[in-house]
Amino acid sequence: MTERVEERLDLGSFDEKFYAIVGRGDENLKYFSQLFDVKISAKGTEILIRGEEDRVRAVYDFLKDIIKELRTSTLTPQEVKERARNYVRLKLEREETPREEIILITHRKKAILPKTHTQNIYVDAIRNNDIVFGIGPAGTGKTYLAMAMALAHLKANKVNKIILTRPAVEAGEKLGFLPGGIAEKVDPYLRPLYDALYDMVDYDKASYMLERNIIEIAPLAFMRGRTLNDAFIILDEAQNSTKEQMKMFLTRIGFGSKVVITGDITQIDLPKREQSGLVEAIKVLQGIEGISFVWFKDEDVVRHPIVARIIKAYEEFERAKEEQGFSKEGEGKGKD
Template sequence: MTTATLTDAILEFPDNRLLIDLCGEYDRNLTDIETRTGVQILRRGNQLAIHGLPEAQAEATEVLRALYERLEHGREVGRGEIDRHFRMAEEEAGNDDQLEMFSGGEVEIKTRKKLVEPRTEAQKAYVRALFAKELAFGIGPAGTGKTYLAVAVGVNMLINGQVDKIILSRPAVEAGEKLGYLPGDMKEKVDPYMQPLYDALNDFLPGKQLARMIEEKTVEIAPLAFMRGRTLSNAFVVLDEAQNATSMQMKMFLTRLGEGSRMVITGDRTQIDLPRGVPSGLADAERLLSHIPDIAFNYFTAKDVVRHPLVAKIIEAYEAEA
């Protein structure tokens, strides 16, 4: 079939204000959909004309209708939501056996500042595990949302009264024994290593509220070494960059789990910064605990990367070389 014989599919949208949001600034949303489907989309008043092959027209039509429905329900539509829709559709088409597993409806996380929705099936299963299990692992490459989603779930549980506090921790491996030589007090020395955790919290909580929570110890951000000797009760606890915890540190951290608490351990086995010959506590925990049914292990791959598309390609290139 040649382009000249194709018939446009016409979609009509009753609310012109929502149509403007659907198209995006400078029609950026339409451009993204055109790129993903290979169609051409033209706006005519309150209509969108979709030009292309029938299969591509059908795909673009489905996306546009789904996004418009989001807008009707008061939800935002942007590049992230478009990416999420295509990822979900591709994974469902490529793995029909998993559809029943994920047939429980939409998965979403409500925080003070935004509604967070998983963009891939692996992220969706991970979020469900975080709500369902007292101890969960998220293992995979950078940019797959392991820590981001864990912090979002923690904020959700805090504002809903399911936990009394959030505790976020990381091994300060890069500082090591040289920590004492850095200027400032202990907080100023370790804060640079904790910054990704602050960034995630700032996405979900208003600045003044977050500052007050940190001052009142409702939210704690501390190096892994500070967890020794504590029992963490009624808390949502996240250990980030767990591949850089030693076996003894990992055992110490896992045994801090107290009554009414949830614990999440995230890490990337390809980014171990421990000294040569020192085994990773994440690998040991995976080996020793994977048979325990009450513990969830969730795995991510390059296709779950939700940062810049180039990040996934970079990860795949390094994995191919390994």
């Protein structure tokens, strides 16, 4: 019999983040109790969780993840409930050891396979859904694994072509002012996708597929008016798409197509007056059949170990700045 335990988690203050987690009249806590099969109650700003050890740990880890996300994002109570449903479906129901299933063998005879639990979830989500959002920090394999899955689908004749697209906004340049044709204009922005492609396919074969339009590159703004059938489509850096661009892109998808959308909502380069299409899509599309959201964390970073440490250092720096700002604001309010 599993040992019964108790955990306490202090949410810190009665602000919008507190209410996003507990819900109106503790509605979310009641929902979590049923979903995770534990007893949850609130006393002040403290959450008390009682139940079997593995289930209590699951709720505790889930709430810690939500608290971390709320440091950089705004979530409604309904969105937090949706996160909980996804957590149970993708974590608690998949506790078996991750399968080391090879996605693709590169031209250098290197096997590409998921390296973390979240990457396993991501790959399975791509297999089983029409549209998958991979959201999280740089270096977690979102783009690389999407490219590997695209090439695997092409090799298995599940799709006829691969389409790579990305918003071209990072440098503040307009495509019309950049030299060359469409491929040359968008090339600097799609370089990470090229890097992944040339790492998996030899240069001559990749060039052949690009020349024959088996692999197509297209700036996001140029997708309007098209219907994309029997294609594997990767939208990279989606946090830099506008609301209008994201809606336009999602409504281009035709029969037999699969779409992977990647992005990091903490790295939005749009002008301040523009809302990110990725942020809006997260709010609008939760719970729709055929669409899956996979959230990557710092521990999923698979680049050089120093990358994870850099990401963590920046997060702690931003958190300290935010706390210092709240402190100064409090001091100001106390003055006459």
